[in-house]
Amino acid sequence: MKTIIDIARAAGVAKSTVSRYLNGGSVSEETREKIERIIKQHNYVPNTFAQSLKAKKTSIIGTIVPRLDSFAVSQTLMGIDDELRDRQHQLLISSANQDLNREIEAIYDLARQKISGLLLLAAEITEQHLKAIRDCRVPVVVIGQQHSLLHSVIHDDFHAGYMMGKHILDKGHRRIAYLGVTERDIAVGVMRKEGFRKALAEYNGCEVRYYESGFRMNAAVEAANHLLEDWTPTIVVCGTDNIALGVMRAAFLKQIPIPSGLSVTGFGGYEITEIIHPALTTVKYHYKRAGKLAAENIISLVNRENVDMVTVLDCQIIDRESVDILYRRSI
Known part of the structure; x- marks a missing residue:
């Protein structure tokens, strides 16, 4: 047949x-x-591609990612691919290599290949994104960021930041550095930090300073070197696990023991954080689940079915050895 x-x-x-x-x-x-x-x-x-030559709507879902060398991206893609395969759809991936112009071009390129829907893992949603999406006229689901005009699947970044703030206060830390990322990234750069601020605002007596890093580990090592020369906190709360690994590397080079000389935390729950020594305290995100839900949602939109504008995934604290207990206090 x-x-x-x-x-x-x-x-x-x-x-x-x-x-x-x-x-x-x-x-x-x-x-x-x-x-x-x-x-x-x-x-x-x-033969999906042969079908696309005849049909106005195909079973091909385009997916744009900011980079390929990322645990969060790879896990999300695995979830997307598993769900699309189960639903007889194909995945077509384009990497923007953290270049905004390439990201916009990719939206138009995928639309020309007659995709039926688009999944977008973006660090920010700009007017250029919105114009490209309007021009291409295909359903879109954004993963990891929220925008009032677009369907999205997001992690509960605000609550994650709040939980981490409560966690380190409970461990007795009061001289705190927060090493985050650009606020152009609303989820990672703003929501995690604002949740963290809220937790600290509920307790008087903390000294906290905020710093900024890039996402890559070498940028985090450089930012951590500057931070540790500028100040001596008891803990560095990092906006991602990758940044946390950079801080741990910088501390090692400065012969600062972890956690007795400096405590470190992250966000993400990358697999490597469990096998390094000391293992990293972090907030675990369910990236594969996010990919699966995003794939479900985009297929529903393609079929003109109702989909919630925002789907929110929960997260959880993973308490490990990288945070020293200075003293315990009920928060």
Whole structure:
């Protein structure tokens, strides 16, 4: 069996019914089971790109990522790919390499390849993004950032920052440095920091200073060197796990022991944070789950189904050895 028509004849249904099933549309449970049984029996594999030449809507979902060498991005992509495969859709990836212009170009490039929907992992949403999305006229779900005009899947960054603030206060830390990222990134650069500020504002007697780093580890090492020359906090709360690893590297080079000489925390829950020594205290984010939900949402939008504008995922503190206990106090 080589075509949708062959499958439809064997199943005793219309060609449009098979097409709707292959594109993730709604069919009855009985029909779905019948079509699946015939597809498996004859090892039928839909030629998605061939279908796109004939159809106005394809089963190809474009995904734009800021970079490929990121744990968060790779885990999110795994979740997206798993869900799309389960729903008979294909994933087409474009990397912007942290270049805003390339990100905008990628939106237009993917639209020209007749994608049916777009998933966007962006550090910020600008007017250029909004114009490109309007021009391309395909459903869009943003992952990791929230915008009032776009559907999004986000992590609860504000609550994550708040939990971390409460956690380090409970460990007795009062001389605190926060090493974050640019506020152009609303989720990481603003929401995590504002949640952290709220926790500290509920307790009088803290001295806290705020610093900024890039996302990459070498930028974090440089920022940490400046921070540790400028001040001597008991703890550095880092906006990402990658930044935390940079701080730990800088402390090692300065022969500052962790956690007795300096405590360090991160956000993300990267796998490496569990196997380094000392293991890193962090906030675990569910990146694969975010990718799966984003894939579910974009398919629903393609099929003109209702989707919540914002889907929020929870997170959790992972308490490990990188934070010294100065003294305990109920918060």
